[in-house]
Amino acid sequence: MLKQGFSCSQAVLSVYCEDLGLDPDTALKIAAPFRAGMGRMGHTCGAVTGAFMVLGLRYSSVSPDDSGNRDRVCDLVQAFRREFCRKNKTIICNELVGFDVCFPEQRQAAADKGVFATLCPGFVRDAVEIVGRMIKDAPVR
Numbered sequence: 001m002l003k004q005g006f007s008c009s010q011a012v013l014s015v016y017c018e019d020l021g022l023d024p025d026t027a028l029k030i031a032a033p034f035r036a037g038m039g040r041m042g043h044t045c046g047a048v049t050g051a052f053m054v055l056g057l058r059y060s061s062v063s064p065d066d067s068g069n070r071d072r073v074c075d076l077v078q079a080f081r082r083e084f085c086r087k088n089k090t091i092i093c094n095e096l097v098g099f100d101v102c103f104p105e106q107r108q109a110a111a112d113k114g115v116f117a118t119l120c121p122g123f124v125r126d127a128v129e130i131v132g133r134m135i136k137d138a139p140v141r
Helices: 008-016 024-034 046-059 067-088 093-097 104-112 120-137
Strands: none
Touching: 008 024, 008 046, 008 120, 024 046, 046 067, 046 120, 067 120
């Protein structure tokens, strides 16, 4: 997906969307604003937010009174964060890529150095693998 021009968040969510009952076009639209750390602000990595979306779709409830599922999905998000940080030190896009992607000139400098092409696929791979293990180990209740 990244090589086709989609973002990290889109790439991660698209891996799991059909298994979660979400058509691929809708998944791509939902995940689009989360690119480059939340709309190119350099905050939470798009691969991470894509993973959070997967966890929410799989484990959340539509009932506001279902505190058990609400707590569970938050626990899973925190567990994901710990594992992603263990591998990558942070979940912050700017820190992961070494540039402040909020600024067009910094974003361009990162692109010119090949940062997005070399680093981001690894973050997407890590996110997909971590979520895959979590789904395997945490059945839906």
